[in-house]
Amino acid sequence: MLETLYQEIILDHYRHPRGRGHLEPPKIEHEGANPLCGDEITIELRVEDGRVSAVRFSGQGCSISQASASMLTEAVEGKTLEEVRQLIAQVYAMLKGESEPDPEVMGEIAALAGVRNFPVRVKCASLAWHVLEDALRQVNGSSQ
Amino acid sequence: MGQTGLSIQKRHPIGYYFLSQTKSLGVTIMKALQSVIEAYQIRRQFPYFQPHPEMRSLIYLDNAATTQKPYAVIEAVSHFWAYHNANVHRGAYGVGAKASEMYESARARVAQFLNASNPNEIVFTRGTTESINLVAYSWGMSQIREGDEIIVSEMEHHANLIPWLQVAQAKGARLVVWRITDDGRLNLDDLRNLLSERTRLVAITHISNVLGTVNPVQAICEMAHFAGALCLVDAAQSIAHMPVDVQAIGCDFLAFSGHKTYGPTGIGVLYARYELLQSIPPFLTGGGMIRSVDWDGAQWADPPAKFEAGTPPIGEAIGLHAALDFIDTIGREAIEAYEHELTQYTLQRLQEVPGLRLYGPQPDRAGIFAFTLEDIHPHDIATVLDNFDIAIRSGHHCAHPLGDRLGVPSTARASIGIYNDTEHIDALIEALHKVRKVFGYA
Numbered sequence: 001m002l003e004t005l006y007q008e009i010i011l012d013h014y015r016h017p018r019g020r021g022h023l024e025p026p027k028i029e030h031e032g033a034n035p036l037c038g039d040e041i042t043i044e045l046r047v048e049d050g051r052v053s054a055v056r057f058s059g060q061g062c063s064i065s066q067a068s069a070s071m072l073t074e075a076v077e078g079k080t081l082e083e084v085r086q087l088i089a090q091v092y093a094m095l096k097g098e099s100e101p102d103p104e105v106m107g108e109i110a111a112l113a114g115v116r117n118f119p120v121r122v123k124c125a126s127l128a129w130h131v132l133e134d135a136l137r138q139v140n141g142s143s144q
Numbered sequence: 145m146g147q148t149g150l151s152i153q154k155r156h157p158i159g160y161y162f163l164s165q166t167k168s169l170g171v172t173i174m175k176a177l178q179s180v181i182e183a184y185q186i187r188r189q190f191p192y193f194q195p196h197p198e199m200r201s202l203i204y205l206d207n208a209a210t211t212q213k214p215y216a217v218i219e220a221v222s223h224f225w226a227y228h229n230a231n232v233h234r235g236a237y238g239v240g241a242k243a244s245e246m247y248e249s250a251r252a253r254v255a256q257f258l259n260a261s262n263p264n265e266i267v268f269t270r271g272t273t274e275s276i277n278l279v280a281y282s283w284g285m286s287q288i289r290e291g292d293e294i295i296v297s298e299m300e301h302h303a304n305l306i307p308w309l310q311v312a313q314a315k316g317a318r319l320v321v322w323r324i325t326d327d328g329r330l331n332l333d334d335l336r337n338l339l340s341e342r343t344r345l346v347a348i349t350h351i352s353n354v355l356g357t358v359n360p361v362q363a364i365c366e367m368a369h370f371a372g373a374l375c376l377v378d379a380a381q382s383i384a385h386m387p388v389d390v391q392a393i394g395c396d397f398l399a400f401s402g403h404k405t406y407g408p409t410g411i412g413v414l415y416a417r418y419e420l421l422q423s424i425p426p427f428l429t430g431g432g433m434i435r436s437v438d439w440d441g442a443q444w445a446d447p448p449a450k451f452e453a454g455t456p457p458i459g460e461a462i463g464l465h466a467a468l469d470f471i472d473t474i475g476r477e478a479i480e481a482y483e484h485e486l487t488q489y490t491l492q493r494l495q496e497v498p499g500l501r502l503y504g505p506q507p508d509r510a511g512i513f514a515f516t517l518e519d520i521h522p523h524d525i526a527t528v529l530d531n532f533d534i535a536i537r538s539g540h541h542c543a544h545p546l547g548d549r550l551g552v553p554s555t556a557r558a559s560i561g562i563y564n565d566t567e568h569i570d571a572l573i574e575a576l577h578k579v580r581k582v583f584g585y586a
Contacts, residue, residue: 002531006524006582037523037539038554060553062521063583118527 004114014063019073030135039065069128181482183565208559220466250465259389271412272380273303275399280307290316299352328355328504339371350382355504356512365394386480407467411460421447428453511560522556532575
């Protein structure tokens with residue numbers, strides 16, 4: 001069962017995170033944490049013409065939280081806001097075990113489905129996505 | 145299976161054997177011989193370690209967080225609730241009197257356990273946190289003045305830190321931090337330099353819940369008193385693992401929790417010198433803590449009732465009584481000697497794991513082992529160990545400032561209890577090697 005959690009692709013994202021870093025302004029920035037375990041993720045993104053044109057993450061935490069954030073940056077860059085919102089909903093459904101991941105849509109993110117066997121780790125995998133969801137709320141109210 | 149240099153006797157599923165430990169010579173051997181504890185026999189007294197459809201067999205190494213409960217405690221609590229339940233200090237009927245008697249008998253038992261001179265020096269609370277908050281709000285908020293100083297050590301749990309921060313902020317007092325040495329100890333010379341006529345309190349943990357450091361609380365109290373300050377001891381991590389004698393320590397306040405002493409949650413103890421309890425205002429107010437009341441005000445009952453507003457945790461106090469009986473049946477000297485041996489064994493075996501960094505002093509320490517392993521995040525370590533049915537804790541252990549000092553926001557922590565043995569430690573070491581493998585370390 002451990003192999004389903006610590007898949008090669010997850011450990012690879014943990015060791016070699018994609019999209020780790022910062023953006024120059026203008027940008028939307030949001031941070032979140034799991035206070036009980038100390039995982040911290042900050043997402044910075046730029047929205048142009050209704051699309052996420054750039055996204056970066058920073059923070060610290062366990063392999064699952066950091067790999068999930070790394071996958072997130074790859075997955076959402078270039079997507080329309082609507083597509084991103086749909087993706088977030090699909091990720092939540094997958095992590096909760098409500099739906100099987102569609103590899104066509106989810107790509108590498110499907111590897112995170114392994115946390116379903118480890119209930120205490122679901123919040124690690126979902127943290128970055130919650131931060132992104134909160135960050136997107138700022139988009140509606142902003143000039144971007 | 146020869147008998148060579150006995151340290152810890154245990155029962156293997158297929159028979160007895162003795163573990164050889166060459167370092168255990170002389171006095172240590174004698175101590176161990178005198179105090180042979182057979183962990184397997186102790187485990188028999190705990191339903192948690194018996195086969196059950198709802199249970200998966202678990203090696204429990206998270207005793208610093210909470211301990212498991214023996215049948216004796218569970219039965220004492222359920223017997224009270226089944227046959228003796230009534231509110232205390234109220235009913236004129238016989239059952240109520242019996243409940244009051246059992247509750248007060250628990251208080252007397254705690255006093256005896258701590259060697260307090262008077263059962264009225266024992267206040268029942270919900271736990272260590274509430275006990276320390278009681279002191280902070282009753283004593284601290286009424287006695288601390290602007291410019292006063294409160295000394296806390298850098299290794300304090302948040303429970304013995306945040307209440308003092310609150311008092312300091314509210315009163316314009318200063319919280320003075322007693323820094324730890326690089327190997328995780330406290331230096332008494334440093335305390336000497338921190339103490340002054342401004343010092344009102346030294347609040348110190350007996351055993352660090354992260355480093356396993358056993359602090360010289362007797363000397364600390366003596367130094368605090370010499371400077372004219374009081375001394376509070378957080379005994380949450382020591383109470384079930386070594387003899388704790390409030391008169392020998394000389395502390396003014398001492399706090400501990402029932403659930404870390406093989407007893408129930410929701411019950412804790414504050415020991416305080418009786419004059420102090422008499423002189424400070426109550427913490428919570430309401431029923432049960434007044435002598436008389438009219439529209440102009442109230443007169444407080446004598447301690448400890450003054451500090452026990454509302455219906456107390458009666459069944460839990462009775463469970464704590466049973467837990468202290470359980471501990472004393474084994475013997476606190478025997479427990480200390482056994483856990484010392486197991487701690488030495490654990491230290492030795494942890495050294496075998498490449499890339500493992502253990503925090504805290506060696507070799508003299510309690511059986512609490514916070515560590516990191518390579519760059520593997522402690523949650524990942526805990527998850528992999530859980531997969532091998534080993535329960536440890538990971539995280540900051542409610543000691544953020546200590547984590548900052550150590551330079552690690554999070555560590556993995558194994559902590560032993562009286563039912564653990566070398567086999568559990570062997571399983572831990574084996575599983576830690578597997579953690580390395582999962583994360584690609586050869």
